[in-house]
Amino acid sequence: MTSPDPSPVDPALLAQMFTxxxxxxxxxxxxxxxxxVPAITEPVLxxxxxxxxxxxxxxxxxRSYSRDPHNAAADTLMARLRGSDEAxxxxxxxxxxxxxxxxxxxxxxxxxxxxVEAIRPRIAEIANELLDAVEGQAEWDLIRAFxxxxxxxxxxxxxxxxxxxxxxxxxxxxxxxxxxxxxxSEEDAKxxxxxxxxxxxxxxxxxxxxxxxxxxxxxxxLVEAEDEGHRLTEAELIGTCTLLLVAGNxxxxxxxxxxxxxxxxxxxxxxxxxxxxxxxxxxxxxxLRFDTPVVMTGRIVMADEVVGGCPVAKGxxxxxxxxxxxxxxRLHHDPDRFDITRDDTDHVSFGGGIHYCLGAPLARAExxxxxxxLLARFPHLDLAGEGERRLLPGFRGFVSLPVRA
Numbered sequence: 115m116t117s118p119d120p121s122p123v124d125p126a127l128l129a130q131m132f133t134x135x136x137x138x139x140x141x142x143x144x145x146x147x148x149x150x151v152p153a154i155t156e157p158v159l160x161x162x163x164x165x166x167x168x169x170x171x172x173x174x175x176x177r178s179y180s181r182d183p184h185n186a187a188a189d190t191l192m193a194r195l196r197g198s199d200e201a202x203x204x205x206x207x208x209x210x211x212x213x214x215x216x217x218x219x220x221x222x223x224x225x226x227x228x229x230v231e232a233i234r235p236r237i238a239e240i241a242n243e244l245l246d247a248v249e250g251q252a253e254w255d256l257i258r259a260f261x262x263x264x265x266x267x268x269x270x271x272x273x274x275x276x277x278x279x280x281x282x283x284x285x286x287x288x289x290x291x292x293x294x295x296x297x298x299s300e301e302d303a304k305x306x307x308x309x310x311x312x313x314x315x316x317x318x319x320x321x322x323x324x325x326x327x328x329x330x331x332x333x334x335x336l337v338e339a340e341d342e343g344h345r346l347t348e349a350e351l352i353g354t355c356t357l358l359l360v361a362g363n364x365x366x367x368x369x370x371x372x373x374x375x376x377x378x379x380x381x382x383x384x385x386x387x388x389x390x391x392x393x394x395x396x397x398x399x400x401x402l403r404f405d406t407p408v409v410m411t412g413r414i415v416m417a418d419e420v421v422g423g424c425p426v427a428k429g430x431x432x433x434x435x436x437x438x439x440x441x442x443x444r445l446h447h448d449p450d451r452f453d454i455t456r457d458d459t460d461h462v463s464f465g466g467g468i469h470y471c472l473g474a475p476l477a478r479a480e481x482x483x484x485x486x487x488l489l490a491r492f493p494h495l496d497l498a499g500e501g502e503r504r505l506l507p508g509f510r511g512f513v514s515l516p517v518r519a
Contacts, residue, residue, distance in 0.1 A: 123150055132158065138503045140409055140510070141450070144438035153422030159296055160190035161412075161431040162424055165438035167445045167462070169422040173434045174466030179413035181469060182210050186414050187429030194296045195412075205353045206472070214468065220339045220346050221354055225332065227475040233272065234479055240267050241487035248519075249491075253498045256515040261370040262363070264484050268476070269362035273355060274331025275320055286313050287363035290356070295507055310356075317355045321348065332358075358473065365407045366477045368511030370484055371501075373401030375515060376452050377485075378497045383454050388493055391486060397454035398481045402440075403461035404452050409437045409510050411465055436462050437510070492519045 127150075130136050130143045147154065148165035155162050164170050173179065186192035195208065206217050244263055248254040263280055266287075270277040289309035292302045320333060328334040336351055346354065377383055377397070387397055413432040415421065421432060440461045441449040447458060464471035471477070489495065501515035 123147070123154055128154075128156055128158075131156070134505055137505045137507060137510075140437055141441060144435055145441060145450075147435075148438050148442060151423075153424035155424060155426075156433075159431070159433075160187075160193075161433045162421060162426050164422055164432060164434045165442075166422070167439040167442035170434040170436065170439035170462055171466060173413055173421065173432055174411070174462060174469070176413070177211075177468065178416055179432070180210050180416055181208050181214075181413065183208060183414075185210075185416065185429065186431060187427070190414075190429065191296060191431040191433065192412050192414050193431075195294070205357055207357065207469070211468070216344055217346070217350055217354070218468070218472065220344065221336065221472060223335070223339045225358075225472060225476075230475040230479050233268070234483055236271070237264075237268055237480055237483040238487050240264060240271075241484045242491070245488065245491050251519065253516055253518045256374060256517045257367065257371050257501075257512050258514065260484070260488065261367045261374070261512075261515075264370065265362040265366035265477075265480050266359075268480055269358055272332045273320075273358065274324075274329050274333045275316075282312075283359055284363055285309070287360045290360050291364050291506065291509065294509075297507065313356050313359070314352050317352045318348070320355075321351055361471075361473050362476075364509065364511070366473075366480050368407035368509065369398075369402065369477055369481050371512040371515055372405040372407060372510065373398065373481060373485065374488070374517075375497070375501065375512065376401055376404050377454075378495065378517070380452050383452060384489070384495075387454060388489060391490075393454055394482045394486050395478075396456075396459060398478060398485070399459035399461065400452065400454045400456060401481070402463040403446070403459055404440070405510065406437050406440055406461065406463040407510055408463065408465075408508065410435045410508050411469075434462070436465075495519055 127143060127146055136143055144165055147163065152166050152169055153162055153164050164173055183192050183195040206214060206221065209217060241264055244260050248259050262284060266280045266283055267277045270280060270283065286309040289305045292298055293306040295302070321337060324334045324337045328338060333355065336346060336354060339346060377387070387393055410433045413434065415426050415428060415430050415432060417428050419426055426432065440463065443449050445458065445460060464474040496518055498516040498518040502513045504511050504513045
């Protein structure tokens with residue numbers, strides 16, 4: 115079934131979503147779509163776009179929708195993930211209940227907010243250690259020197275793997291994330307597969323060590339986690355460790371990079387946070403709302419229905435546009451204004467429902483502690499250029515962001 119547009123939309127507007135300009139700044143197109151229609155079918159990737167906060171939030175929480183690409187109809191966006199590095203059966207990202215419920219329950223036992231709170235001092239120490247390396251430099255790259263290595267070292271230490279291999283972890287993670295590009299090239303697909311195999315071999319060896327000699331680390335906890343007699347399989351352990359490492363390398367890096375870019379472009383907000391550092395938690399929520407690291411997510415409709423006024427067929431893909439929802443004026447006053455004091459910081463940057471990001475507490479802690487240390491060490495920090503955006507559909511972050519101290 116082809117979903118008719120509920121109201122006229124210029125095809126040229128939808129076409130802009132496939133340009134580098136959209137990846138660099140998706141908000142003008144998303145704002146226009148959100149005010150024209152609540153939902154619209156985009157035929158190139160076979161999906162229905164949702165852009166209003168209410169519709170996005172409802173879709174994220176709808177338990178009847180699937181995340182397993184095997185349930186996707188041919189020629190739809192979610193069907194393109196069947197051969198990706200995040201293949202169903204290995205990653206919690208693309209599982210449905212009951213497997214999703216079982217796996218999430220096991221992982222959450224070793225990945226609790228209390229555990230995250232306990233490592234806040236260590237996050238601050240790592241941040242200071244990274245900044246020691248750029249002390250005295252007039253200009254440096256915020257991403258390469260700080261935003262990228264900080265979450266990588268944190269999750270590596272939590273897992274109990276060697277943080278000195280972070281260059282390899284970063285390279286593997288970058289290649290794996292390309293697997294979520296619906297337009298992935300044959301060359302990138304080969305690099306993705308090689309990275310997946312390298313990470314799988316690495317974690318298989320680490321898991322074997324923990325089975326023989328458990329340690330006081332997250333990886334040992336995952337190996338030993340049990341719920342009603344169930345344990346994580348070898349494939350699930352590798353998939354979970356890979357997901358944690360990749361998420362730490364990409365989305366949290368983008369949170370820090372996007373957040374600092376927004377902050378440094380609003381000097382009044384820098385001064386306010388410097389004067390009142392206790393605002394850091396609210397500031398990070400505003401960073402997540404204002405420029406989310408993940409532009410969109412996906413769901414699969416399991417029966418013919420109407421979503422946002424748009425008829426959608428069974429197996430069809432929904433694309434809840436998180437970035438659009440976070441700027442919906444129906445929820446936020448003056449949504450395009452960056453304001454770390456705002457009360458209406460509600461956002462869907464971590465998704466929602468049963469697939470709400472398991473690593474959200476860690477991402478928040480890393481951004482809060484890292485940015486707090488960064489501004490304390492470099493109170494006069496400023497942008498030294500525009501920076502270079504990573505041109506990867508669905509994700510939003512910087513490859514480099516030059517700053518001056």
